[in-house]
Amino acid sequence: MSDFDELFRDSEEIYEKWNLTEIPFSESAEKMTRLGEVFTGRRQELGQTINLLRSRDAKSILVYGWIGIGKTAFIKEVLSGLQRNMKKILTASIKLEPNTDLATAALIALAREMPEDDWAQFQLNRMGLLSDRTLYDRKTTAGGKLVFEGKVEETAIAPEAPQFPSLSFEDLLDRALKTRDRVVIAIDDLDKQEPAQARKLLLDAQGLLKGRAWFLLTGHPSGITRDYLISDRGLFDLPLKLEPLDEDTSYEMLVKYLNTARRRPITERSRSVDPENPDDLNVVHPFTLETARELCQIAHGVPRWLNRMGNYILLKAAELGEPKINDRVFQIGLEYAREQLRGQPGLTPQDYYVLDMVLEKGILSDASVTLEELERVKAETFSEILPILDKLVEYDLLQRMPTERAMEYAPMPLLEQARDPEEPENEKR
Numbered sequence: 001m002s003d004f005d006e007l008f009r010d011s012e013e014i015y016e017k018w019n020l021t022e023i024p025f026s027e028s029a030e031k032m033t034r035l036g037e038v039f040t041g042r043r044q045e046l047g048q049t050i051n052l053l054r055s056r057d058a059k060s061i062l063v064y065g066w067i068g069i070g071k072t073a074f075i076k077e078v079l080s081g082l083q084r085n086m087k088k089i090l091t092a093s094i095k096l097e098p099n100t101d102l103a104t105a106a107l108i109a110l111a112r113e114m115p116e117d118d119w120a121q122f123q124l125n126r127m128g129l130l131s132d133r134t135l136y137d138r139k140t141t142a143g144g145k146l147v148f149e150g151k152v153e154e155t156a157i158a159p160e161a162p163q164f165p166s167l168s169f170e171d172l173l174d175r176a177l178k179t180r181d182r183v184v185i186a187i188d189d190l191d192k193q194e195p196a197q198a199r200k201l202l203l204d205a206q207g208l209l210k211g212r213a214w215f216l217l218t219g220h221p222s223g224i225t226r227d228y229l230i231s232d233r234g235l236f237d238l239p240l241k242l243e244p245l246d247e248d249t250s251y252e253m254l255v256k257y258l259n260t261a262r263r264r265p266i267t268e269r270s271r272s273v274d275p276e277n278p279d280d281l282n283v284v285h286p287f288t289l290e291t292a293r294e295l296c297q298i299a300h301g302v303p304r305w306l307n308r309m310g311n312y313i314l315l316k317a318a319e320l321g322e323p324k325i326n327d328r329v330f331q332i333g334l335e336y337a338r339e340q341l342r343g344q345p346g347l348t349p350q351d352y353y354v355l356d357m358v359l360e361k362g363i364l365s366d367a368s369v370t371l372e373e374l375e376r377v378k379a380e381t382f383s384e385i386l387p388i389l390d391k392l393v394e395y396d397l398l399q400r401m402p403t404e405r406a407m408e409y410a411p412m413p414l415l416e417q418a419r420d421p422e423e424p425e426n427e428k429r
């Protein structure tokens, strides 16, 4: 047997013991294909959304919350729910690319859902996007006499952005609304833009957001979106804030994720069949009841953290060939998670300076930062290190604290925990 075959067999064995076909976790909802099966909680927010959707006039909704809290998952769940439950509805979604205005994004999203519409496909083609039809400029030169000697010349047209995206969108919307009662468009990741850019995008899109299509937008509550929520501008009919999930909901979510990868289903009935070995028939197996709870605590209600930590822990346990995630294996898994988090590619020395400073201080805010501290990370003002802090949040190394007054950053809880036992040793040195 080759090494590969042997290793493969070992790996197969451990997954068999776990009663899993694969590691079921996923960091981002964009890639999730079976979201419907794992989506948990958010009942109140879903209820509010459904309530608003009862009105005849189109409305716009902003879903906001921190990275990994579940914004993309939420809008995907809403769109697929609408598809299932409403007749004559068209739903479209798109991730906002840098340097794209909202009208163009909406135009692309809508056109992609209208494959039968020539004009929609023409719009896509012209922008250099894949469509069901290829766009050609056809020139026929007439031939003479009795025999047809003409030739048809075809040249592909160079892509070009629409000159009046809002008008093009309105035109396409007209066509869509001929056969549908409503059009719902989700535009994800408004906040991945530069703050000034996002602000401009929203201002330019006022007409669009108050128009005849429904809009679902996502962003995170940094300076960009906040004014638009609370202020009387009232750009959005419903601002929906996603908060961390409570622990029981996280637990329920963990069970659902594991269930999507079961080799043999675990049901209440199968549990009672084999009282000898109740552990393996546990809904959180290969986690124990205790380590499953602990995982939920460490995730602090942030779905992405639960996915990420769960993933690291199972990867490490598979490597070690551990059939059960007991407390010992769990701790090893967490250590591995810390290493992986800190060792992510793309972090620069300056990122590490800033990270270590936040780890040392516990909380870093624009109100409490000192000049010496800024100097240590080679910056003059707090706003200079803001992009670094936000990058560290994106890398799941820091979290932004939920305060309205100051900009406060704290370490990811997992990294914080590791420090405590080391502290006395550090002082000895």
Ligand SMILES: Nc1ncnc2c1ncn2[C@@H]1O[C@H](COP(=O)(O)OP(=O)(O)O)[C@@H](O)[C@H]1O
Binding pocket: 026, 027, 028, 029, 030, 032, 035, 038, 039, 040, 041, 042, 065, 066, 067, 068, 069, 070, 071, 072, 073, 074, 253, 303, 304, 307
């Ligand atoms: N309510 C939920 N139920 C189950 N999984 C969720 C839920 N919310 C988020 N997730 C999962 O957590 C991860 C991060 O969520 P995502 O929607 O990508 O966050 P965001 O868009 O806010 O950054 C994804 O894998 C997603 O599928």
Ligand SMILES: [Mg+2]
Binding pocket: 071, 072, 073, 188, 189
């Ligand atoms: Mg997202």
